[in-house]
Amino acid sequence: MSSTNGVNHIDSGGVSKKSGSGEILVVTSGKGGVGKTTTTASLGAALALRGKKTLVVDADIGLRNLDVILGLENRIVFNIVDVAKGACKPNQAIIRSKKTPNLFLLPASQTDEKDVINEEQIRKTLDQYRRDFNFIIVDSPAGIEQGFKNACAAADRAIVVTTPEVSAIRDADRVVGLLSAQDIEAQLLINRVDYDMVRRGDMLSVPDVQDILGIELIGVVERDEAIIIAANTGEPVVFNANSKAAEAFSRIARRLCGEVVPIPQMNSGGFWSKITRTLGVSS
Amino acid sequence: VFGALASRLFGNGKKSKSVAKSRLSFVLVQDRTGLGAEDMARFRGELVEVIQRYFIIDESGFDIDYERSGDTTTLIINSPVVVKRQEGLNGHSRAKHIKPVAGSSLISTNGSSTTTGSNMSSKDNKISDMQANVAVGDDLTRSDKLSVTNTAVKRKRRKRRG
Numbered sequence: 001m002s003s004t005n006g007v008n009h010i011d012s013g014g015v016s017k018k019s020g021s022g023e024i025l026v027v028t029s030g031k032g033g034v035g036k037t038t039t040t041a042s043l044g045a046a047l048a049l050r051g052k053k054t055l056v057v058d059a060d061i062g063l064r065n066l067d068v069i070l071g072l073e074n075r076i077v078f079n080i081v082d083v084a085k086g087a088c089k090p091n092q093a094i095i096r097s098k099k100t101p102n103l104f105l106l107p108a109s110q111t112d113e114k115d116v117i118n119e120e121q122i123r124k125t126l127d128q129y130r131r132d133f134n135f136i137i138v139d140s141p142a143g144i145e146q147g148f149k150n151a152c153a154a155a156d157r158a159i160v161v162t163t164p165e166v167s168a169i170r171d172a173d174r175v176v177g178l179l180s181a182q183d184i185e186a187q188l189l190i191n192r193v194d195y196d197m198v199r200r201g202d203m204l205s206v207p208d209v210q211d212i213l214g215i216e217l218i219g220v221v222e223r224d225e226a227i228i229i230a231a232n233t234g235e236p237v238v239f240n241a242n243s244k245a246a247e248a249f250s251r252i253a254r255r256l257c258g259e260v261v262p263i264p265q266m267n268s269g270g271f272w273s274k275i276t277r278t279l280g281v282s283s
Numbered sequence: 284v285f286g287a288l289a290s291r292l293f294g295n296g297k298k299s300k301s302v303a304k305s306r307l308s309f310v311l312v313q314d315r316t317g318l319g320a321e322d323m324a325r326f327r328g329e330l331v332e333v334i335q336r337y338f339i340i341d342e343s344g345f346d347i348d349y350e351r352s353g354d355t356t357t358l359i360i361n362s363p364v365v366v367k368r369q370e371g372l373n374g375h376s377r378a379k380h381i382k383p384v385a386g387s388s389l390i391s392t393n394g395s396s397t398t399t400g401s402n403m404s405s406k407d408n409k410i411s412d413m414q415a416n417v418a419v420g421d422d423l424t425r426s427d428k429l430s431v432t433n434t435a436v437k438r439k440r441r442k443r444r445g
Contacts (some may be wrong), residue, residue: 166303166310173311201298208300212307
């Protein structure tokens with residue numbers, strides 16, 4: 001790794017040879033509590049495991065959480081506001097994950113107000129990291145105010161997270177409209193799907209949600225206890241090999257890398273599908 | 284308790300998912316068009332008024348519905364028209380009010396034609412169900428198409444199903 005730009009130390013993972021292609025994604029939802037931070041952390045870790053140098057950015061100034069989800073809360077020195085204001089160098093503020101050398105966190109400030117930095121400052125700040133990373137994933141705060149605008153400022157594309165619930169879908173629709181107005185291409189991630197409830201007719205199905213929101217689907221994540229356990233321990237769920245959610249996030253990461261990975265369909269839950277599932281003849 | 288159990292077992296009860304879907308489509312139209320519930324009520328009232336200028340309708344069957352796919356929202360105005368407004372032999376309207384049945388307006392109109400006398404069966408005087416589909420663009424951010432689409436396909440489909 002050459003040290004031409006003064007940020008060579010973050011290349012020491014030695015996996016990524018080609019830099020400069022850094023794509024900035026924003027993970028957003030409108031509604032809070034639908035899984036933005038979990039999605040950011042999980043996709044960041046999954047991409048890192050695939051050898052992509054990935055920076056996850058906490059844009060929720062004043063209410064940071066990505067650090068605890070990644071188990072990096074004790075290692076924060078500088079934050080995104082410090083970088084934006086020139087109080088530290090870009091490479092001083094990022095923290096490398098203990099679990100995978102390709103994953104880095106740029107934390108939010110916990111003490112500032114949401115509007116302490118503006119969209120232009122964020123854009124400049126994040127653009128500085130592009131050349132050193134393959135992916136930069138920005139965790140947006142809930143809402144559609146300044147924090148959301150900041151999170152989207154530098155984004156090339158967006159992942160809109162929703163759950164199959166009326167309130168989450170309504171807010172997602174609003175956000176899709178706002179992103180579209182800014183010409184940011186948005187893809188849909190439906191989180192916390194419970195196929196048993198869908199089969200009973202008590203939860204909107206994936207096609208229902210997709211139909212209502214009318215944007216391309218990037219993935220479906222089933223409701224999974226492993227997510228809560230992962231948050232308890234501060235280890236992203238993708239490190240849990242037995243988790244359905246981990247598999248789903250890994251598939252989404254592959255899609256982000258341009259692979260064509262089909263989204264598994266809900267099986268009917270009927271007699272034959274139970275038999276075939278038991279026999280391992282899964283479809 | 285038994286009723287609830289039975290409806291669960293045999294699927295008679297309305298699934299909460301379909302309730303969610305129709306509530307969502309309604310609220311999203313309000314969000315996207317920027318028209319609140321009050322505006323929609325006024326819109327409905329004015330529509331009824333205009334239609335009643337030309338037709339006798341069964342107002343209880345008047346219905347505004349929305350169908351969304353992608354970034355297009357289709358506004359479906361469903362109005363059971365009994366007969367074209369005309370003066371009868373005695374000088375008053377010869378309309379016979381019919382109870383509209385959702386999605387089966389053609390059938391109910393046929394019913395009415397058999398009971399309202401021979402001159403009512405002329406094609407000009409009999410309109411089954413007036414349905415106007417208007418595609419509404421989203422809140423100016425996604426598209427601003429405005430088009431009126433033909434409803435023939437939709438009506439045929441309904442008829443077959445009925």
